[in-house]
Amino acid sequence: MTTPDRHARSMLPIPDLPRPGLTTYDAKDPATSYPPIEPLLPPAGAPNVVVVLLDDVGFGAASVFGGPCATPTAERLAAGGLTYNRFHTTALCAPTRQALLTGRNHHSVGMGSITETATSAPGNSSVRPNTKAPLAMTLKLNGYSTAQFGKCHEVPVWQSSPLGPFDAWPSGGGGFETFYGFIGGENNQWEPALYEGTTPVEPPATAEEGYHLTEDLADRAVGWVRQQKALMPDKPFFLYFAPGATHAPHHVPKEWADRYAGRFDDGWDVQRERTFARQKELGVIPADAELTARHDEIPAWDDMPDELKPVLARQMEVYAGFLEHTDHHVARVIDAIDDLGVLEDTLIYYIVGDNGASAEGTVNGAFNEMANFNGMAGLETPEFLLSKVDDFGSPDSYNHYSVGWAWAMNTPFQWTKQVASHWGGTRNGAIVHWPRGIDEPGGLRSQFTHVIDLAPTILEAAGIPEPTMVNGVQQSPMEGTSMLYSFGEAGAPERHDLQYFEMFGNRGIYHQGWSAVTKHRTPWDMVGGDLAAFDDDVWELYDGSVDHSQARDLASEQPERLAHLQRLWLIEATKYGVLPMDDRTGERANPDLAGRPTLIQGTSQTFYPGMGRLSENSVLSIKNRSFSVTADIEVPEAGAGGVIIAQGGRFGGWAVYVKEGALAFSYNVLGIQEFRTVADVAIPAGRHQVRMDLAYDGGGLAKGGDVTLHHDGEQVGAGRVEATQPMVFSADETTDVGYESGTAVSADYSTATSRFRGTIHQVRIDIGDDSHDHLVDPDERHRIAMARQ
Numbered sequence: 001m002t003t004p005d006r007h008a009r010s011m012l013p014i015p016d017l018p019r020p021g022l023t024t025y026d027a028k029d030p031a032t033s034y035p036p037i038e039p040l041l042p043p044a045g046a047p048n049v050v051v052v053l054l055d056d057v058g059f060g061a062a063s064v065f066g067g068p069c070a071t072p073t074a075e076r077l078a079a080g081g082l083t084y085n086r087f088h089t090t091a092l093c094a095p096t097r098q099a100l101l102t103g104r105n106h107h108s109v110g111m112g113s114i115t116e117t118a119t120s121a122p123g124n125s126s127v128r129p130n131t132k133a134p135l136a137m138t139l140k141l142n143g144y145s146t147a148q149f150g151k152c153h154e155v156p157v158w159q160s161s162p163l164g165p166f167d168a169w170p171s172g173g174g175g176f177e178t179f180y181g182f183i184g185g186e187n188n189q190w191e192p193a194l195y196e197g198t199t200p201v202e203p204p205a206t207a208e209e210g211y212h213l214t215e216d217l218a219d220r221a222v223g224w225v226r227q228q229k230a231l232m233p234d235k236p237f238f239l240y241f242a243p244g245a246t247h248a249p250h251h252v253p254k255e256w257a258d259r260y261a262g263r264f265d266d267g268w269d270v271q272r273e274r275t276f277a278r279q280k281e282l283g284v285i286p287a288d289a290e291l292t293a294r295h296d297e298i299p300a301w302d303d304m305p306d307e308l309k310p311v312l313a314r315q316m317e318v319y320a321g322f323l324e325h326t327d328h329h330v331a332r333v334i335d336a337i338d339d340l341g342v343l344e345d346t347l348i349y350y351i352v353g354d355n356g357a358s359a360e361g362t363v364n365g366a367f368n369e370m371a372n373f374n375g376m377a378g379l380e381t382p383e384f385l386l387s388k389v390d391d392f393g394s395p396d397s398y399n400h401y402s403v404g405w406a407w408a409m410n411t412p413f414q415w416t417k418q419v420a421s422h423w424g425g426t427r428n429g430a431i432v433h434w435p436r437g438i439d440e441p442g443g444l445r446s447q448f449t450h451v452i453d454l455a456p457t458i459l460e461a462a463g464i465p466e467p468t469m470v471n472g473v474q475q476s477p478m479e480g481t482s483m484l485y486s487f488g489e490a491g492a493p494e495r496h497d498l499q500y501f502e503m504f505g506n507r508g509i510y511h512q513g514w515s516a517v518t519k520h521r522t523p524w525d526m527v528g529g530d531l532a533a534f535d536d537d538v539w540e541l542y543d544g545s546v547d548h549s550q551a552r553d554l555a556s557e558q559p560e561r562l563a564h565l566q567r568l569w570l571i572e573a574t575k576y577g578v579l580p581m582d583d584r585t586g587e588r589a590n591p592d593l594a595g596r597p598t599l600i601q602g603t604s605q606t607f608y609p610g611m612g613r614l615s616e617n618s619v620l621s622i623k624n625r626s627f628s629v630t631a632d633i634e635v636p637e638a639g640a641g642g643v644i645i646a647q648g649g650r651f652g653g654w655a656v657y658v659k660e661g662a663l664a665f666s667y668n669v670l671g672i673q674e675f676r677t678v679a680d681v682a683i684p685a686g687r688h689q690v691r692m693d694l695a696y697d698g699g700g701l702a703k704g705g706d707v708t709l710h711h712d713g714e715q716v717g718a719g720r721v722e723a724t725q726p727m728v729f730s731a732d733e734t735t736d737v738g739y740e741s742g743t744a745v746s747a748d749y750s751t752a753t754s755r756f757r758g759t760i761h762q763v764r765i766d767i768g769d770d771s772h773d774h775l776v777d778p779d780e781r782h783r784i785a786m787a788r789q
Helices: 072-080 093-102 135-140 213-231 254-258 268-282 306-339 369-373 382-387 403-408 451-462 559-575 778-787
Strands: 048-053 082-084 145-152 178-183 194-196 199-201 237-242 346-352 429-433 443-445 498-503 506-511 514-518 540-543 604-607 627-635 642-649 652-659 662-669 673-682 686-696 705-711 714-721 735-737 759-767
Touching (some): 048 306, 072 306, 072 346, 072 429, 093 135, 093 145, 093 451, 135 145, 135 237, 145 213, 306 346, 306 403, 346 451, 498 559, 506 559, 642 759, 662 705, 662 714, 673 705
Parallel strands (some): 048 237, 082 443, 145 178, 145 237
Antiparallel strands (some): 178 194, 194 199, 506 514, 514 540, 604 759, 627 686, 642 652, 642 735, 652 662, 662 673, 673 714, 705 714
8 A cells, every 4th residue: 555645654744735725804704614623643444553572582482482481472362363483683682673663674773783882883883874764753753652661772872861862762763652661771670770751760669569560561551552542542553562571680570480390400401302392293393393403602401510400490480480471461461452442453563582592691590690790700609599599580689591591492493692693593483463464363474574574564554655754854765574465375475585694793694595604703702712703704504495493504515505695695784784894892892992972071070969860881980999979968957868879779889878867888799798887976967078988909800998988078987898899780770869769779778768868969979090990801891781781
């Protein structure tokens, strides 16, 4: 369908075209006539659209694709719709999301990797060109109501503070009229850092009161869609539901994890065999598909220490409960749409993962990811992990499962998330449900499809043309292929028959059934060792017509075909901005070397009361050096209390606060040790300057330091911090002035009691010239950036 109505929909906003006619002098003249004002609507028959995108779920995890994690909602939608078993993503979250939301390849929209490793190269800048308007904007300007709930990891890091600019935020330039969720790669499911639009907000309840982020997002989505249909029943909606689940931390109520007790005691090798058999039974892989071999980089279950195996099994129980819990809340959104009587007219995409399962949890997994991020994974000994086995998934944890489970959750394919060369990194299960547009409920579709195909499919289903102009900027064509042709014919020849893949040098190409691929680096080996030159990478060749899982490498048998595909990859890479390939690590973690802006300059930074939700890259780094915090405050006659400034939270951070009227400082190392210093006397009533100095010991990273506390220049207390965190405090906690959001750094207060009682005029951080950051391995910085996305 092209333009079935009078609107010129290829130019957005749709131009107002007043119709010439008789203009009378007096409105009472009988000849006075104007057509009634009509609200803008899409073409007749345009469906409601729901896109559900889960996070870090491999092809072999969900029960609908043969996995061990129950997903009855996905199964129900598949039974009433279509299952796509050759649907692909980019192998990483932010690139997949930007590709989905624009209908373009990830390098075409500047998202060659994650925002934290952006460079000044156009394909890796993390900046979406204004010639590639997002789908939500196109739908909104054609009369759709639009809303996003959940994760947004497409905002450049230098634009992620509460001051924006908001061009890349969902409700800024993203085309969504409503946004409720978080900005970044991951978030605490129990105590998240949330935004409503561009305004920081606090969760409506606490973990102790039963709060969980996925449930909150579902509540918001259900409320929005009900209100939309109550107030605008004739207007279709576009709902993008993208929970942070099941990305680490794997947080879920204990009863959901306990459903899987004992189910994974046999380990990942056995689980992979079980999943493979179930996949064939369901028919989601061909009967002649082969189970790919385990690579040497992935340990066998039998080679893991016996004392660690109960912990490893519990990690997977928690993850499985997390995925089932997520699917349950997706059901609530679907049921709300059904209850409104509009499910028949709603096109639903349920995409089970934005990339393959995540192998970023190390070989042993983690109870607190921050230990690994700070090079302190050795603190999590088997004895320590075993002592915490019952706490995995709880508010006291920040957990991730081991590499072995990630590999098993990508059955039957090779490799994992980040490995864009192989299907284990890029093949995700997808379900399409649209009763009015699908005549074969329960059908299987095996055409090659890709995440960039969603946008053109949705536009074709709605009868809306791709815009040629948006907000005065000429648009480049979408690069995806509409999947609508496959809805009605299982055997229709695939139309998306050429697709490149690339992520950090892991790369491949698909063309008419064949794939040529090369893995350049292993995701969990981010530090140490020399990478091969790109030209020295070893390529593999697979015939997808007879080898569904990339199990039989034909490179040595058909070198001419391999060479042809390698050349084709280079052509596509040139076309879409992949070049230059960039496998640098430390350089990309350094904004100056990478060529991206940074907010913070100099050695001093001043904050004012009420400032908060400041990400770690919005604040001067005080790690591995001396620093001081000076605050200008007024103390009431009744005495002061609460937080002056805090950075981080329960799993690592520091705070300057007032405890029972006295100035205090707390340094929390990984939630394992808390070092407190409290002044000997209370702060008198009136206006005062209070200061905390930490004199760093030196001699390397993560060392301790002496603490002194001052009132108006006079020392009033002294203490000691025995160790510090050298790399990062948190993946999601922030810096707040006059209160603390998220979790509390110190056990001396809670977030509910953290608000400062008194007046703060300003707070200043000054850092010393004794930095030891030069000792930080640049590759280690890159590893941390990757592990947090």
